[in-house]
Amino acid sequence: MFKKRSEIRFNSVIIYSLILNAGASFMWPLVTVYMHNYLHKSLTLAGLTLLAMSVFMMLGNYLGGYLFDRWSPYLTTIISVLISTSAIITLIFFHGWPIFSILLLFVGFGDGCCMTLLNSYAASIKSRSTRAIFNVLYIGQNIGIVIGTLMVGFLLKHGVTVVFMVTSLFYLTLLIITLIDFNVAVDRRAPTKVVTPGAPPESNVNKMVMAICGVVLAVYLAYTLWESVVPVHMTNLHISFENYSLLWTLNGLMIVFGQPFVNRVSTKVKLSTQTYVGATIFSASFVCLIFAKTYPAFIFVMVITTIGEMIGFPGIPAWIDSLSTPQQRGKFQGMYNLFMSCGRAVGPLFGGIILDFASYWGLFLLAAGLIIIFMIILMIVNRSQGMAKGTN
DSSP states (O other): OOOOBSSOOHHHHHHHHHHHHHHHHTHHHHHHHIIIIISOOOHHHHHHHHHHHHHHHHHHHHHHHHHHHHSOHHHHHHHHHHHHHHHHHHHHHOOSTTHHHHHHHHHHHHHHHHHHHHHHHHHTOSSSOHHHHHHHHHHHHHHHHHHHHHHHHHHGGGOHHHHHHHHHHHHHHHHHHHHHHOOBOOOSSOTTSOOOTTOOOHHHHHHHHHHHHHHHHHHHHHHHHHHHHHHHHHHHTTOOHHHHHHHHHHHHHHHHHHHHHHHHHHTTSOHHHHHHHHHHHHHHHHHHHTTOOSHHHHHHHHHHHHHHHHHHSTHHHHHHHHTOOTTOHHHHHHHHHHHHHHHHHHHHHHHHHHHHHSOHHHHHHHHHHHHHHHHHHHHHHHHHHTOGGGOO
16 A cells, blocks of 8 residues: 555645546536437436436435444445446446446545545644645535536547547546545644534534535535526527537636635635625526526626635635634535535425526526525524634
């Protein structure tokens, strides 16, 4: 085996996040478009496929956190990457119906494990504050998403086999990084990162984390509409899939250049306030999406979406980590990723079902309303627990 390190390198975590999200992002917009336009399946069936994939991702989220706390993080990460990589390589040769959907389950499970393990590894780094780690991690994550969604838009016209071949290269690179850099002596919690003095009892912490995860669920349910419903909506408006992919380039460029500025400003406010402001702007973008009929309008909405995303999303895992007790990092980061995956699972199916009975404007308005409802619940729980002091 490779030499064991005393601590995982920060740069390795960032690169891992970038490559993992690039590989995963090949799949999300591809599934809906490939099933609807190439396999000639309904949007509802495409939503059910993404639901099943995300359910397996949720299982991976939970198991990854459980094994991080109770078994070998290194071996768990290797096995998780191998599961995803093997499924992607198989998809190169077998991508008809229903084998396409079956293999996606293995991809979802492996990716779910990897995402929780990544957050848990990142939070164990002693040399930087948790907030700074997750802010930079978020930049790497979004660069990966942009690379993946942009590349799939241009590769798909050359055939789905080419898409899976390129995706396989990302996952094989991920496996190499895991083998070389993730063999570290992991402290379940860095000793320099103490829980806030006077932290509330565990039952109150669990209630607070669940309320935060409710917002995560609503936000990622809505976010997934951009990856599943919006590309179909745009192609119905005679806007090309390549132009849709370019929106993610805009998203990525805004995050790369804007996130460092947002990070500096956000250190002056509470993590709770940062989440509230970001979620409000993000929900407002879906109201704007109702009126988008031309490509410039979609560009404008993506700008609003990205601003809300930059402000609200990065602080959430750091907020959850600040509530963790010394033995619960894997558990709480697993909950965060589980609810994120649940939102991703429900989103495409939710979008497909609503569109069977209503219009796009009704879907977007409902998505915005769900975010606001869950955010209000979080604000009530936060205030009732008197925990605002512990969320800086």
